[in-house]
Amino acid sequence: MKSKMLLGWAATTAAALAVGSSARAAFVQFAIPADADVVAESSAAAPFGIDNGGQAFLSATQAAARAAVGQTANGLPDNGQFLDASNNVIQLLPYTGNNVVRRNAANTAAFTVNVTPNVYQSLTIFATSGDAPSTITLGLNYSNGTVTVPGVPVPDWFSDVGDAGFPAGEGYLVNGLDRTLTAGAGFEDSNDPAIFAIPIQSPTLDPSRLLNSITITRTSTTGTLNVFGVTGNTVPEPASAGLLGLGAVGLLARRRRRRRRA
16 A cells, blocks of 8 residues: 555656646747738738838748749748747738838837736847838836836848847848838849847846836837837746645645554
């Protein structure tokens, strides 16, 4: 009987350890209040430009349709999906409607991205800037107050990692794209424009505080800001969760032994 009890305890202990060891961060993509279309997905599409000249991105199919013989067509995936390093799916909004939040000299209004309330170890903003680099200020709206983060750079869409002055720590969502000509028409074999991944991590982001939303304000006087999406990774459940499970298992086993002795 005792050996059975010990085997049962061992099995439950292994399960509790497995739960504790498998705890990991959850990936979340947040909705953005998109107000502009900057991707030509058909020959009839008339998107806003990434820049003020009306030059926009193309879908992969539309890039291939517009490219001339000998040109390489580089468009955004038709399904709008990208995989990050952990194989999480980053989903752009449909190209048939508004797919970015766009801000320039004519519209500098701040906008808010509501997040799933939680504690986050990292955030990533997917954005690019036309005409020139942009700068944004973030308002990290926690349940117990707001932290303002000024001076977050968004590179110009023709910038490249490694360029002089390229923001440290930032990278690509996608690079080497082509673009339309003015007013969303035609095709330019650019092989260069990019959408950038802009990470927000500790100590800028406080992983011990409950985050409710993010307010983004274009603060630069140059550049046309285009925000394609925002994602987050929650803080993993603490390893102590598994230890608490072990404590509960041990207490239960002790009570069973006492009852059998009685």
